[in-house]
Amino acid sequence: MTPRTIDSDAVATIVGQYDARPEMLVQILQRIVQQHGWISDAVIRQLAGELNLSRADVHGVVEYYHDFRTEPPGEHIVKICQAEACQAMGSRELTEHANNVVDEDTTLEPVYCLGNCACAPAVMVDGHTLGRVSTERFDAALAAMRGADS
Amino acid sequence: MSTIKVYVPRETSSVSVGANEVAVAIAREAGNAGASIELVRNGSWGASWLEPLVEVEVGEQRIAYGNVDADDVPGLFAAGFLEGGEHERRLGPVGEIPYLITQDRWTFWRVGLVESLSLDDYLLHQGFKALQKAWEIGADAVIDAVMEAGLRGRGGAGFPTGIKWRTVADAEGDQKYIACNADEGDSGTFSDRMLMEGDPFGLIESMAIAGFAVGANKGYIYLRSEYPLTHTILTRAIETAREAGWLGENIQGSGFDFDIELHLGAGSYVCGEETAMLESLEGKKGIVRYKPPLPAIEGLFGKPTVVNNVVTLASVPNIVNLGGERYSDMGVNRSKGTLAFQLAGNVKRGGLVEKSFGITVRELIEEYGGGTASGRPVKAVQIGGPLGAYLPAEQLDTPLDYEAFIEIGAMIGHGGIVVFDDTANMAQQARFAMEFCAIESCGKCTPCRIGSTRGVEVIDKLIAGEKRDESYDLLVELCDTMEDASLCAMGGMTPYPVRSVLKHFAKDFAPEAEA
Numbered sequence: 001m002t003p004r005t006i007d008s009d010a011v012a013t014i015v016g017q018y019d020a021r022p023e024m025l026v027q028i029l030q031r032i033v034q035q036h037g038w039i040s041d042a043v044i045r046q047l048a049g050e051l052n053l054s055r056a057d058v059h060g061v062v063e064y065y066h067d068f069r070t071e072p073p074g075e076h077i078v079k080i081c082q083a084e085a086c087q088a089m090g091s092r093e094l095t096e097h098a099n100n101v102v103d104e105d106t107t108l109e110p111v112y113c114l115g116n117c118a119c120a121p122a123v124m125v126d127g128h129t130l131g132r133v134s135t136e137r138f139d140a141a142l143a144a145m146r147g148a149d150s
Numbered sequence: 151m152s153t154i155k156v157y158v159p160r161e162t163s164s165v166s167v168g169a170n171e172v173a174v175a176i177a178r179e180a181g182n183a184g185a186s187i188e189l190v191r192n193g194s195w196g197a198s199w200l201e202p203l204v205e206v207e208v209g210e211q212r213i214a215y216g217n218v219d220a221d222d223v224p225g226l227f228a229a230g231f232l233e234g235g236e237h238e239r240r241l242g243p244v245g246e247i248p249y250l251i252t253q254d255r256w257t258f259w260r261v262g263l264v265e266s267l268s269l270d271d272y273l274l275h276q277g278f279k280a281l282q283k284a285w286e287i288g289a290d291a292v293i294d295a296v297m298e299a300g301l302r303g304r305g306g307a308g309f310p311t312g313i314k315w316r317t318v319a320d321a322e323g324d325q326k327y328i329a330c331n332a333d334e335g336d337s338g339t340f341s342d343r344m345l346m347e348g349d350p351f352g353l354i355e356s357m358a359i360a361g362f363a364v365g366a367n368k369g370y371i372y373l374r375s376e377y378p379l380t381h382t383i384l385t386r387a388i389e390t391a392r393e394a395g396w397l398g399e400n401i402q403g404s405g406f407d408f409d410i411e412l413h414l415g416a417g418s419y420v421c422g423e424e425t426a427m428l429e430s431l432e433g434k435k436g437i438v439r440y441k442p443p444l445p446a447i448e449g450l451f452g453k454p455t456v457v458n459n460v461v462t463l464a465s466v467p468n469i470v471n472l473g474g475e476r477y478s479d480m481g482v483n484r485s486k487g488t489l490a491f492q493l494a495g496n497v498k499r500g501g502l503v504e505k506s507f508g509i510t511v512r513e514l515i516e517e518y519g520g521g522t523a524s525g526r527p528v529k530a531v532q533i534g535g536p537l538g539a540y541l542p543a544e545q546l547d548t549p550l551d552y553e554a555f556i557e558i559g560a561m562i563g564h565g566g567i568v569v570f571d572d573t574a575n576m577a578q579q580a581r582f583a584m585e586f587c588a589i590e591s592c593g594k595c596t597p598c599r600i601g602s603t604r605g606v607e608v609i610d611k612l613i614a615g616e617k618r619d620e621s622y623d624l625l626v627e628l629c630d631t632m633e634d635a636s637l638c639a640m641g642g643m644t645p646y647p648v649r650s651v652l653k654h655f656a657k658d659f660a661p662e663a664e665a
Contacts, residue, residue: 023451025433030375030414057434064435064592066417067375083337084532085568087582088495089523112419112536112586114376115340117568118198118493118500119163127378131166131201 004072006036006043015050022051025061029068037077038069073107076145079124082110085117094121097135101142153186154232155207160191160266161347162379163340168220169202175223176204185232193348195262196502197249205244208234214244249499249518254480256488257465258341258504261348266383269390272351278396280467284359285404287470292363293319296466298474300486305331305422305459306534306563306639308552311466314456317446318364321454328360328369329431329450329457333415333422335374336535338566341490342460344502346373346380349464350387354397354410356463359470360456361408369410370450372427375417384412419536419590423638424457426592437592438638459564461490482508485551493519495532495568505550512546515569526571530579530655534563536586537643539650540576559649576655581609583647591640598641601632605648612659625652 014031018024028047029039039062048055062068080086080095095110102108116122119131125141133141158173159165173189180187197203200216207213213234215226222239229237241247244262264271272278284292297312318326330353334342346353357369373381388410391397399407418436420426425439428450449455465487469477478486485507491514493500498520505514511531515521522528530540539560541548548554555562570579584605591598605628611621629645636642651658 021433023431023433026416026430027413027433030416061433061435064418064437065415068416081337083586084536084579084582085338085494085566087579088568088570088574111376111417112590113335113337113339114162115334115343115374116163116166117338117340117495117566118497118502119166119201120495120500122166124376129162129166129379131163 006032006038006040008042008046010035011043011046012050015047020050022053025051025053025058026065029062029065033067033069037073038071040070075105075149076126077107077109078102078126078142079109079111079114081112081114081116081120081122083113085113086121089120091121094123094133094135094138098138101139106142153188155188155190156180156232157190157192157205157207157212158202159194159262160379160383161194161201162343162377163198164194164201164203165379167201171220172202172204172218172223175220179223179227180232183227187232190265191267192264193261193266194344194502195244195247195250196258196344196504197247197499198501199499200241203241203244206232206234211243211245214241214247215239216241249501249503253504254488254506255504256468256477256480257461258345258349258490258502259468260352261344264349266348266350267386267390269351269394269396276471277351278355280470281355281358281362283470284362285406289319289363289365292359292470295469295474296363299469299477300474300481300484301462301465301469301477302485302552303459304461304465304489304564305424306336306561308562311458311462314446314458315360315364317444318366318454318456321447323454325368325453326364326366327450327453327455328357328364328366329428329445329455330357330369330371330463331422331424331427331457331459332371332373332380333427334377334460334564335419335422336537336564336566338494338532338568339492339535339564340494341492341502341565343377343380345460345464345490346377347383350384351391351396352464352467353384353460354387354391356466357410358397358401358406358408359466360458360463362406364454364456366456367407367409369408370431371410371412372415372421372431373412374415381412381414388412418592419586420592420638420640423640426638427457428455435592437594438640440637461564480506482506482549482551484553489550489562489565491550491565491567493567493569496522496524496571497569498523507551508549510547510549511541511567514550514567515546519569522569522571524571524573526573528569529572529574530570530576532568532570532579532647533566534561535566536583537561537639537646538563538566539646540570540579540654541650542654559646561643561646576651576658577609577613580648580651581606581613583644584609587640587644595635595637595641597632597635598637598644601628601636601641602644604628605632605644609648615660622652
């Protein structure tokens with residue numbers, strides 16, 4: 001499982017990479033999520049201090065964007081596109097299938113367009129976009145994802 | 151034996167169906183065969199249905215093999231793949247594939263052709279020629295050429311680009327910005343992505359030209375986070391351009407300074423709206439601003455800012471090189487030039503088709519798309535993303551022309567064309583339009599924030615057959631309110647798909663039509 005705390009030194013390093021510019025808040029949060037998977041209350045407090053913003057400002061930005069999870073995700077993140085081009089190619093059925101087969105270590109999230117609309121339905125597994133995802137291909141991708149752990 | 155060039159795209163769609171595995175397999179087989187090859191990672195030509203599409207350079211030609219799987223590679227080598235040998239995957243010379251050669255490639259001409267991240271290859275293919283010409287002819291002449299071209303914003307709004315540039319050029323201020331909108335959120339669209347992945351230096355040059363024309367020394371690219379491969383490619387291209395002196399201070403000794411900062415979005419659809427994007431670039435919530443002031447006057451950090459879509463910007467270098475008239479000679483009426491249409495959803499041959507305006511939807515779907523992937527009849531076509539109307543089969547002869555689309559209550563938007571076959575339940579699609587608006591609304595204005603949630607509820611009642619006439623009237627009234635009183639296109643255009651379903655597919659609301 002993803003740890004329930006985020007190292008404050010790691011956060012400080014990221015802030016430093018952006019010269020503690022407050023206008024880089026979205027970029028800083030994005031980098032933290034990419035590295036740690038989520039944004040904790042402690043991170044919000046730390047960023048408010050280091051960027052000289054109010055906690056409400058940082059909290060508001062975190063709440064606003066879909067990418068900024070406020071709970072630790074599972075070991076793996078699987079996003080299934082729910083937008084129209086994928087709907088036209090069976091993403092609703094694929095999502096139903098996915099709900100039945102993913103385990104509790106995997107966070108299943110909706111995403112609205114991966115830009116792979118000519119190879120629908122599209123799925124993103126741990127940051128990698130897959131196309132023409134039938135239920136068989138989905139199961140194979142899950143197996144490969146779990147295989148990568150061992 | 152001389153080195154043989156083998157092209158395998160590094161492009162999201164191609165990689166999503168196995169291009170990287172194919173590249174690895176080709177390198178391995180070549181090693182086993184003792185053959186010397188150079189693996190070139192290009193962009194996609196746009197024939198997405200043929201991906202992974204691999205090419206081998208044989209003499210003056212590039213021989214294409216389509217839908218190549220890593221498991222096919224040993225067989226391909228056995229069939230003399232490196233000499234362009236016969237095989238069931240062989241398509242022939244890439245320059246003879248009808249889907250590609252019949253296009254009007256103005257903006258995408260380098261995409262697929264060149265190695266995406268090779269600056270040398272870029273320079274061999276007219277790279278930075280337009281920027282150098284811009285320096286020669288001067289900023290005013292660049293803007294004049296864009297005006298003459300009749301280029302309109304390809305993000306969806308269709309605003310004349312030349313007028314926008316002139317406004318920023320004439321605006322008071324020492325600091326001006328170019329903000330490239332790469333937040334391509336509409337379902338069914340991927341042209342920005344393909345351009346950035348296949349011709350990243352082209353976008354860099356385009357932004358530099360825009361900066362030179364309006365007097366801006368800094369550009370921002372706002373890229374959606376759903377495009378991680380694009381992010382990797384753009385990051386490297388920007389670094390390469392900077393190292394080679396094509397970005398930064400005193401570019402190539404011209405005295406012109408210009409640099410680019412790449413920002414990632416964070417999963418908000420409404421950040422594709424230009425003022426919400428500016429807010430997000432400033433590190434804030436992506437909440438839509440009131441207009442006026444226009445971003446051209448008070449944009450990023452309150453400074454005059456050109457906000458242009460990727461494809462809009464990337465159309466400019468050829469306009470500078472070849473002249474605005476050449477561009478305006480293409481297209482129809484007030485829709486000049488070309489648009490990179492994107493065929494998606496339930497279509498047999500999905501991909502990118504850059505054509506002059508005036509082609510009909512039917513021509514695109516039938517002649518390029520080859521009909522539905524399922525082989526069933528087309529029921530509806532959504533054009534212009536989630537805020538675009540659903541066209542019934544009888545409207546497919548509408549020419550792609552901004553004004554012709556407005557006349558039928560539709561919009562071209564960013565040129566995404568999503569095909570649905572006759573199994574689609576259009577009432578569900580109307581419901582989704584409202585649901586999507588509820589999920590993505592920035593919350594600033596009431597018609598969008600509240601209207602979308604009420605819209606879902608009313609459509610649920612209609613589907614359930616509750617108080618049918620009353621619910622129908624209420625939905626129409628709700629659409630009127632959202633359209634008239636929303637702050638931006640999110641709430642203002644969500645009624646488009648809903649109304650189109652009410653008008654053309656009303657019987658899908660009958661409970662018995664529910665699957």
